[in-house]
Amino acid sequence: MKDKKRFIPMLRVSKSKLALLAVVFAFAACDTSEEQTVAVFEDLVLEDNFDQDGAPDASIWNYDIGTGENGWGNNELQYYTSRSENVSVQNGYLLITARKENFQGSGYTSARLLTKGKFENTYGRYEARIKLPYGQGIWPAFWLLGSDIPGEIWPQIGEIDIMEYRGQEPTVVLGTVHGPGYSAGQSISKRYELQGDRFDTGFHIFGIEWGPEYINFYVDDVLYNQITPEDVPGEWVFNHDFYIILNLAVGGSFVGSPNAETVFPQTMLVDYVRVYESNGQRNF
Amino acid sequence: MMKTNLYKLICTGILIGLTACDRPLSDDVEFATYASNGDVFLDGFTAGLNYFPFEGSKLDAFTVDSEVSYDGEASMRFDVPNFGDPGGAYAGAIFPTDSPRDLSGYDALTFWAKATKAATINEIGFGNNFGENKFLVTKTNLRVSTNWVKYIIPIPDPSKLIAESGLFWYSEGPEDGDGYTFWVDEVQFEKLNTVAQPRPAILNGEDVEQSTFTDLTIPVTGLTQTFNLANGVNQTVNAAPGYFTFETSNPGVALVNEQGVVTTLNEGTAVITALVGGVRAAGSLTLNVGGAFELAPTPTRPAANVISVYSDAYTNVNIDFYNGFFEPFQTTLGGDDLNINGNRIINYTDFNFVGIQFGRVNASAMTSLHIDLYIPEGINLNANSFIDIELQDYGSDAVTGGGDDTVSRIKITADRLETGQWITLDIPLSDFTALTTRTNLGLILFQGSAEINELLVDNIYFYTE
Numbered sequence: 132m133k134d135k136k137r138f139i140p141m142l143r144v145s146k147s148k149l150a151l152l153a154v155v156f157a158f159a160a161c162d163t164s165e166e167q168t169v170a171v172f173e174d175l176v177l178e179d180n181f182d183q184d185g186a187p188d189a190s191i192w193n194y195d196i197g198t199g200e201n202g203w204g205n206n207e208l209q210y211y212t213s214r215s216e217n218v219s220v221q222n223g224y225l226l227i228t229a230r231k232e233n234f235q236g237s238g239y240t241s242a243r244l245l246t247k248g249k250f251e252n253t254y255g256r257y258e259a260r261i262k263l264p265y266g267q268g269i270w271p272a273f274w275l276l277g278s279d280i281p282g283e284i285w286p287q288i289g290e291i292d293i294m295e296y297r298g299q300e301p302t303v304v305l306g307t308v309h310g311p312g313y314s315a316g317q318s319i320s321k322r323y324e325l326q327g328d329r330f331d332t333g334f335h336i337f338g339i340e341w342g343p344e345y346i347n348f349y350v351d352d353v354l355y356n357q358i359t360p361e362d363v364p365g366e367w368v369f370n371h372d373f374y375i376i377l378n379l380a381v382g383g384s385f386v387g388s389p390n391a392e393t394v395f396p397q398t399m400l401v402d403y404v405r406v407y408e409s410n411g412q413r414n415f
Numbered sequence: 416m417m418k419t420n421l422y423k424l425i426c427t428g429i430l431i432g433l434t435a436c437d438r439p440l441s442d443d444v445e446f447a448t449y450a451s452n453g454d455v456f457l458d459g460f461t462a463g464l465n466y467f468p469f470e471g472s473k474l475d476a477f478t479v480d481s482e483v484s485y486d487g488e489a490s491m492r493f494d495v496p497n498f499g500d501p502g503g504a505y506a507g508a509i510f511p512t513d514s515p516r517d518l519s520g521y522d523a524l525t526f527w528a529k530a531t532k533a534a535t536i537n538e539i540g541f542g543n544n545f546g547e548n549k550f551l552v553t554k555t556n557l558r559v560s561t562n563w564v565k566y567i568i569p570i571p572d573p574s575k576l577i578a579e580s581g582l583f584w585y586s587e588g589p590e591d592g593d594g595y596t597f598w599v600d601e602v603q604f605e606k607l608n609t610v611a612q613p614r615p616a617i618l619n620g621e622d623v624e625q626s627t628f629t630d631l632t633i634p635v636t637g638l639t640q641t642f643n644l645a646n647g648v649n650q651t652v653n654a655a656p657g658y659f660t661f662e663t664s665n666p667g668v669a670l671v672n673e674q675g676v677v678t679t680l681n682e683g684t685a686v687i688t689a690l691v692g693g694v695r696a697a698g699s700l701t702l703n704v705g706g707a708f709e710l711a712p713t714p715t716r717p718a719a720n721v722i723s724v725y726s727d728a729y730t731n732v733n734i735d736f737y738n739g740f741f742e743p744f745q746t747t748l749g750g751d752d753l754n755i756n757g758n759r760i761i762n763y764t765d766f767n768f769v770g771i772q773f774g775r776v777n778a779s780a781m782t783s784l785h786i787d788l789y790i791p792e793g794i795n796l797n798a799n800s801f802i803d804i805e806l807q808d809y810g811s812d813a814v815t816g817g818g819d820d821t822v823s824r825i826k827i828t829a830d831r832l833e834t835g836q837w838i839t840l841d842i843p844l845s846d847f848t849a850l851t852t853r854t855n856l857g858l859i860l861f862q863g864s865a866e867i868n869e870l871l872v873d874n875i876y877f878y879t880e
Contacts, residue, residue, distance in 0.1 A: 394614070
């Protein structure tokens with residue numbers, strides 16, 4: 132039985148977004164299945180507005196601690212902690228802060244929060260409003276990882292990167308899926324570049340709409356990609372429970388190491404994390 | 416009653432006065448506002464733009480090139496001369512407008528540039544109008560290549576540029592003796608919205624602590640502003656003091672004016688810091704102000720018997736530089752920096768060796784060289800401490816090199832050195848035994864032993880008794 136936080140449903144899909152959805156689905160309807168229907172995700176099932184100063188809500192968030200195996204599989208340089216220096220809630224925001232300091236044999240510290248065992252879900256609209264840090268070697272992410280399945284390991288369990296960002300490219304985010312036959316360097320990914328703006332000077336909304344046969348990626352009010360089973364060269368593994376991860380990595384194969392010009396500390400500010408289900412989700 | 420009436424009269428008088436001064440503005444009043452046009456050179460000079468080359472530069476280095484352009488009909492072409500070009504030693508000019516522009520709505524000067532070879536433009540920027548240059552911005556050592564690339568020179572604080580006439584300027588010399596050509600096109604002020612994460616700095620971001628004296632003026636140097644650009648590059652420019660708001664922690668000890676010049680008033684400690692656009696600048700200047708500084712003895716020799724290089728007591732010959740940089744080992748900073756109640760003193764910090772080029776001076780009728788040196792207290796001299804003084808005669812060609820230079824060096828040994836007081840040297844020119852001619856003297860060089868890392872110099876002159 133899932134341990135879901137249920138809240139009063141809120142209608143947050145704007146008319147423009149509905150129009151966008153309609154366009155995309157009209158497109159999808161022609162190209163894939165005639166059977167698909169437009170899903171509107173407006174049943175709010177998880178919401179953290181980070182309104183309580185101090186440590187993040189323990190009923191929602193766990194922590195990964197340490198360096199994982201091989202820098203969490205990516206040669207990342209930071210040691211993750213749950214100390215208030217690296218993760219705290221202040222003035223309505225979650226702050227994940229990467230610091231340059233020697234700690235337990237690592238040269239940097241930061242934090243990685245996850246809902247594993249507290250909120251795991253299949254399908255829905257997942258979004259967060261975030262102001263990102265910047266600088267060479269800074270690698271924040273808002274992503275979903277497939278729940279543990281006995282006998283199966285990554286990438287079979289699946290990974291949906293709602294937002295990844297390289298601090299040295301402050302105008303670009305990436306939305307990506309990883310699965311069997313299409314992981315790491317072969318993952319299915321698309322860049323989204325802001326014009327005349329950047330991700331480290333203000334808050335932006337990063338989200339996905341995830342249904343049985345599709346994942347839509349959006350930033351603010353722009354839907355910039357849709358990935359369907361036809362787009363992946365292997366098995367579609369996005370049909371079981373996933374949990375949410377928010378983290379701020381330093382260094383690693385995706386971004387390269389920080390350099391002398393990288394300013395520390397760097398903080399990722401999260402205004403909220405919300406998950407909505409479709410009213411008809413049980414019928415998927 | 417009379418009293419009241421008088422009071423009323425006075426009151427009325429004041430009121431009338433106030434009313435007279437406070438009268439509402441006429442509908443015909445127009446506030447002085449300036450055009451917010453950000454265009455500098457797109458396909459030609461924008462309205463009111465002028466071209467003024469620097470003195471000594473190749474005057475025709477700049478032309479409008481209608482053959483080459485990044486976009487449109489024409490570009491700005493700059494022909495950097497070869498070394499020895501009789502037309503001028505370098506290329507450099509300012510491009511001011513007749514009437515100022517309001518550039519406060521932009522965040523950067525942008526342009527496209529390419530060159531005939533990969534090169535490094537010494538200085539390029541804006542804010543130079545041959546006036547106060549209050550908001551001068553300089554990007555030094557801008558690397559250009561043979562293909563068109565867009566360059567972004569951020570404005571340190573756009574809110575300051577409500578009336579700017581210096582729209583563009585540059586200065587570039589030959590590279591390894593060779594001239595070349597570069598083109599600049601689509602020069603304009605833009606609101607990019609991606610110029611972000613300001614990190615201003617004073618003293619190049621360092622926290623400097625300095626012992627000093629009362630009644631000194633000390634300029635705060637190393638003023639920069641750094642922004643992160645959309646491509647992830649941190650772009651640093653030199654910024655004029657006008658962009659900075661300077662603060663002192665102890666106005667009773669030291670004041671700092673809007674030009675970033677500190678004046679020490681009394682004994683004590685004061686910390687000088689600054690902000691740009693509300694952002695705290697990295698770096699600070701902590702001044703430990705001691706008592707009054709004792710000046711070097713004022714020279715008394717009659718001016719007719721003196722050729723002076725540097726002294727407030729005489730008319731001096733021209734000085735080309737106080738701190739010529741000799742690569743790669745020189746660390747010395749500073750120069751003609753100290754001013755104590757109008758008395759100028761050369762102040763070297765991080766001193767190892769330094770050269771002052773002057774003149775040229777024909778000292779053939781002179782017999783001696785006078786120099787006053789001051790080694791600050793706190794420097795621990797030892798038996799092997801020394802200061803070398805070298806004179807160089809540039810020979811008949813009056814320039815360095817050319818095979819006709821002569822150089823001679825003498826050593827001031829530890830027994831003649833002291834700290835915390837002026838060391839007055841009167842050295843017979845005959846002591847510079849290798850100096851076979853002294854008709855074209857052009858350089859005096861100081862070199863100290865390692866522990867002497869600060870040195871003040873005053874009253875450098877040749878004389879005969």
